Amino acid sequence: MIRVVIPAHLRTLAKVDGEVQVDVAGPVTTRAVLDALESRYPVLRGTIRDHVTQQRRPFLRYFVCAEDWSLESPDAPLPDAIISGAEPFYVIGAIAGG
Secondary structure, eight states: OEEEEOOHHHHHHHTOOSOEEEOOOSSOBHHHHHHHHHHHOGGGTTTSBOTTTOOBOTTEEEEETTEEOTTSOTTSBOOHHHHHTSSOEEEEEOOOOO
């Protein structure tokens, strides 16, 4: 089980509290985690990634083991701490402004 933390507005949309858990078959990558998340919670399709291009939506960032993975390849393998469930995969709403 992969632990995923999503922003509050997406938790409200998906009708979940706190972090969620998803099963990922095959290599554990950002793409696989998001595919599993959208499969389990179809209402989230298009909210984190564009429907067509699968590109990350503006103002959302991915954090893995306290590092920003937003610009990493979506097919890069995630660290063992994510795979084992020791650390969650974070989808964070970025803050703009000054």
